[in-house]
Amino acid sequence: MAEPAGSLRRHPDFLRLWGGQTLAVFGAQVARTVLPLVAVILLDASATQMGVLSALSQLPFLLFLLAGAWVDRVRRRRAMVWTDLGRFALLASVPVLHLAGWLRIEVLWVVVLGLGVLGVLFETAYHAYLPSLAGRSLLAEGNQKLELSRSAAQFAGPGAAGLAVTAVTSALVLVASAVTYLASALLLALIRKPDPAPPPAHQRPNVLKAVGEGLRWVLRHPVLRAITVATAVFWLFYSALQTLYVLYLVRELDVPAGWVAAIFAAAGPGAVVGSWLSIRAVKRFGVGRTVMWSVGSAVTALLLVPAASWARAPWLVIGLLAVSQFGYGLFSQIGTVVQTTLRQVVTPDGLQGRVVATLRALSLAMVPVGALVAGVAADAVGVRAVVWVASIGVLTPVVVYATSVIPGMRDLPSEEEAAAMAPDRGDHAG
Numbered sequence: 001m002a003e004p005a006g007s008l009r010r011h012p013d014f015l016r017l018w019g020g021q022t023l024a025v026f027g028a029q030v031a032r033t034v035l036p037l038v039a040v041i042l043l044d045a046s047a048t049q050m051g052v053l054s055a056l057s058q059l060p061f062l063l064f065l066l067a068g069a070w071v072d073r074v075r076r077r078r079a080m081v082w083t084d085l086g087r088f089a090l091l092a093s094v095p096v097l098h099l100a101g102w103l104r105i106e107v108l109w110v111v112v113l114g115l116g117v118l119g120v121l122f123e124t125a126y127h128a129y130l131p132s133l134a135g136r137s138l139l140a141e142g143n144q145k146l147e148l149s150r151s152a153a154q155f156a157g158p159g160a161a162g163l164a165v166t167a168v169t170s171a172l173v174l175v176a177s178a179v180t181y182l183a184s185a186l187l188l189a190l191i192r193k194p195d196p197a198p199p200p201a202h203q204r205p206n207v208l209k210a211v212g213e214g215l216r217w218v219l220r221h222p223v224l225r226a227i228t229v230a231t232a233v234f235w236l237f238y239s240a241l242q243t244l245y246v247l248y249l250v251r252e253l254d255v256p257a258g259w260v261a262a263i264f265a266a267a268g269p270g271a272v273v274g275s276w277l278s279i280r281a282v283k284r285f286g287v288g289r290t291v292m293w294s295v296g297s298a299v300t301a302l303l304l305v306p307a308a309s310w311a312r313a314p315w316l317v318i319g320l321l322a323v324s325q326f327g328y329g330l331f332s333q334i335g336t337v338v339q340t341t342l343r344q345v346v347t348p349d350g351l352q353g354r355v356v357a358t359l360r361a362l363s364l365a366m367v368p369v370g371a372l373v374a375g376v377a378a379d380a381v382g383v384r385a386v387v388w389v390a391s392i393g394v395l396t397p398v399v400v401y402a403t404s405v406i407p408g409m410r411d412l413p414s415e416e417e418a419a420a421m422a423p424d425r426g427d428h429a430g
């Protein structure tokens with residue numbers, strides 16, 4: 001953390017990675033917004049067909065564990081290039097088939113599923129690749145810049161896609177999204193630093209054993225276990241809150257439908273500001289304190305969601321909800337940058353892919369559980385009661401972190417300190 005801010009601006013290989021990741025994330029956001037519109041507007045998809053499209057877009061998240069094992073067995077930069085090229089080919093096929101008159105809903109199903117699988121592989125690979133490219137001392141700055149791009153893309157991508165679809169009203173808008181993947185692949189291919197070689201074939205365990213090593217490492221490591229448990233518990237309650245959020249706003253708080261999107265959008269600027277402030281926060285408060293207050297502030301901001309039901313004036317209700325979204329976006333992004341850097345620092349290079357994949361898989365597994373429980377409970381006891389329970393439940397990660405080793409950390413662990421935390425130093429050999 002002692003490196004001067006902005007030092008990666010003079011790191012041409014990181015700038016290529018940053019540019020490639022930014023283009024890929026922006027392209028993914030545009031595609032995620034446009035493909036359902038193509039299904040509805042151009043193909044007149046039924047509700048059942050849209051349900052299949054949505055399910056297929058979420059299905060690849062189940063592959064995170066296998067993605068981690070694969071990423072640790074290949075050259076990671078090369079993997080990112082090929083996943084970008086694959087996504088370019090898939091997206092480019094949509095306007096081509098549309099112009100030829102051959103576009104069908106089944107094609108979109110295949111495209112959405114393929115984009116999801118390749119997206120999971122790309123995300124796992126770039127998280128695992130950053131430590132070897134940027135170096136230990138510049139990890140925090142690298143994560144800050146990558147998360148800043150992600151936040152900006154998530155905020156700007158859907159808006160740009162919506163404007164483009166309104167103007168063009170055809171699948172041709174996907175051409176721009178496809179080109180971002182092609183440009184991303186080109187930038188990544190221009191990185192000059194040699195791609196770290198994976199272990200020789202005879203030293204690699206089989207895939208299931210490799211997945212098991214990643215799971216054991218995460219669950220036995222004092223830092224990674226705390227991050228994983230806190231994140232999983234958070235997603236359990238947060239997905240419950242998100243499942244009922246629109247229903248709660250429209251039916252319980254009488255928020256006009258036109259304001260719902262504006263409330264959601266407030267999180268975007270907050271996330272951009274949070275990414276920008278993250279390194280400054282760590283330098284001032286230290287790693288452990290930054291994790292504690294950023295996570296605590298983020299989940300506390302969500303308490304404004306049920307508290308908005310006490311407001312009488314419609315403008316005050318909307319204001320409280322917008323502040324909640326902005327605050328959550330700001331503080332959660334600070335926590336994301338710090339926790340990501342901490343995770344990478346304590347993880348051996350040979351396990352980077354499996355560790356990020358394990359954390360993603362265990363956390364995202366809680367999303368459908370929370371959503372299902374929220375829906376059933378809301379029908380039984382009412383939407384407002386479940387929103388209160390979910391908003392209080394998201395405070396649980398603060399307790400998890402408070403009882404871990406993380407609050408006592410002033411600085412990122414040195415290599416020796418990270419090695420001393422290792423649950424079984426033989427696990428990473430594979």
